[in-house]
Amino acid sequence: MERLTGWKRDEVIGKLLPGEIFGSFCRLKGQDTLTNFMILIYRGISGQDSEKLPFGFFDRNGEFVESSITTNKRIDAGGNILGCFCFLQVVTPDLNQFSKEHKPIGRENISESKELAYILQEIETMTLT
Known part of the structure; x- marks a missing residue:
């Protein structure tokens, strides 16, 4: 994440992924990108694996990073959903x-x-x- 965004781990730890990291630290192209990103996360949390979503943002240096993102549910040993994993892939x-x-x-x-x-x-x- 640090190589991709330019933000160090200790600068973003404890921050919300949608809105704070992707929204404030890493500006998005527009509100639609943030909305689609949040929908993707909620689908992951609800147990739906996702297809690749085109996802572009501006890194710490203001350079546009074109990527795609997917989410997968995160479960514990009992099969309970704990959250989701987000995978960014640079295009x-x-x-x-x-x-x-x-x-x-x-x-x-x-x-x-x-x-x-x-x-x-x-x-x-x-x-x-």
Whole structure:
């Protein structure tokens, strides 16, 4: 996140993702972008996995970052929804070229990637407390 936005972790920790981080720290193109972002988050929290949503914002230096965002629910061991994970992917010409030349990742690899992301987030959370 720091490389993407230019904001250091200690500057944004404890801030709300929609409105404070994306809205104040990282200006969005318009109110529609914030509204769509919030809808995407609420869908993730309600258990609906999302498709990629085009998502652009201005980083700390005022440069526009074109990305896409997806959300996935975050659950505990009992299957209760705790929140959602947000995944930002920067849109670059190299990435677009790569996706055209290669076959999509199989469902097994996607599940493994999501599980790894969850484990990494849990480890990070544990080190903060």
